[in-house]
Amino acid sequence: MSLDFDVNLDSESEDEPVEDGDTIKNIHEVFRKQFSISYSECASLKKRYITHAANSVDFSKIVIGIDKEIQIYDVTSSGLSKYVGKNDFGRFDHPISGIKFFNNDNNLICCSTISGEIHMYDLRNFKKVFTFEDDTEVVVKPVNCFDINASDRLIAAGTDELNHEVYLLFFDIRERRLMGGFFESHQEEVTDVKFHPSKQDKVASCSTDGLINIFDCSKESEDDALLYSLNTEDSASKLKWHNNDKLSCITNTNDLHLYDVNTQDLMKKWTRSNITDAMKRKSVIDCNIVDCHNIGDEMMFLATSNYNKGECVRSLKFNEKSIDPLCDFIGNTQILRASLYNEKDDVFVTCGEGALITIWKEGVVSSTVSTKESMKEESSVKKKLKKKANPY
Structure with missing residues (x-):
């Protein structure tokens, strides 16, 4: 089934929200593929949000960002196995703004915070290898997002607005140094930075100013490096490179744009109302x-309804012509903030405001669930046993 929409269709008014629910009775006749929870891990007993998640290229490891802390997990045949390192490993004084594995080494990760630092870690010994930061000025440039290029040689980081200026910073990973930065191409905070998956010098950035800028970072000057700008006429939030130099952008108003980077054309735009339909x-x-x-x-996107604790989660394929229903997810209990996809095994991982890391597989799966309630019960049992064993 193919769903096509008029790109000029206006979004419905959000002033009068309605109780959400399915618009058809037999939803599985449209979303014929169903995913169920294979495993769920609770990252915290406290009310904390998982805002960021990243996977190694071979999907053997997952790292999550939860407030001011990162947690590392091995992906096993039965679920997840948490790394237990030093007490101070992966804990920061400021909220996390991004996480990224290296493309060619599953043991190296980088994690950024809004304090302007990008920390590089080696998971084999839980040691910090280096901290990248722009220390050329007294004022800290808060890092909102970053990415690592295909050769693991460069880091590009986007900052929040600072004294009416916004920066794209570039770091040389091997030489451990700041290479320089651009500060004229965006007027408001940079919300995402994405290197091309194979062209190591091509990078895209987006901002709340509505612009998506494409750079060739092998050029020294900003004027020479800026190849072209795409105007979303919206507040841009997330970018994703796809095959044949297609680039998707999710806006802060939950519209979806698809661009052909080579021709600089907007191939298709779907409004939030289109996505809901x-x-x-x-x-x-x-x-x-x-x-x-x-x-x-x-190309595919994962969408959710926040109604009733995010119980509705669905994935849909899209191209320059239409959206096609793909999967329905059964049993979600949290509002989602991040998702990962293992294409080789057709497995999804979602994280969100319930502090749950959930692994999804197709069909009905015997689930192993570690929820906040079960963790609290286990903690309570341990306390009772400890008290009972006390002779006094």
Whole structure:
């Protein structure tokens, strides 16, 4: 089934939200593929949000960012196995703004915070290798996002607005130094930076100013490096590179744009209302896009409704012509903030405001669930046993 929309269709009014629900009775006749929870791990007993997640290229490891802390997990045949390192490992004084594995080494990761630092860690010994930062001025440039290029040689980081200026900073990973920065191409905070998956010098950045800028960072000057700008006429939030130099952008208003970077054309635009219709849901104000992913030569996005603790989660394929229903996810209990996709094994990982890391597989799966409630019960049992063993 193919769902096509008029790109000029205006979003529904969000002033009068409605109770969300499916617009059709037999939803599985449209979303014929169902995913169930294979494993769920609770990262914290406290009310904390998982805001960032990253996976190694071979999907053997997952790192999450939860407030001011990162947690590392091995992906096993039965679920997840948490790394237990030093007490001070992966804990920061400021909130995390990004996490990224190296492309060619599953043991190296970088983590950024809004304090302007990008910390590089080696997971083999839980040691910090280096901290990248722009220390050329007294004022700290807060890092909002960053990425590592295909050769693991460069880091590009986007900053928040500082004294009416916004920066794209570039670091040389091997030489451990700041290479320089651009500060004229964006007027408001940079919300995402994404290197091309194979062209190591090509990088895209987006901002709340509505611009998506494409750079060739092998050029020394900003004027020479800026190849072209794409105007979303919205507040841009997330970028994703796809095959044949296609680039998707999720806006802060939950619209989805698809561009051909080579021709600089907007291939298609879907509004939040279009996305809601494609999900077969009623309430526009509740429906959001979590992230975009690649599935073979095709493109896909994961969307959710925040109604009733985010119980509705669905994935849909898209191209320059239409949106096609793909998967329905059964049993979600949290509002989602991040998603990962293992294309090789057709496995999803989601994280969110319930501090849960959930692994999804197709079909009905015997689930192993570690929820906050079960963790609290286990903690309570341990306390009772300890008290009972005390002879006094």
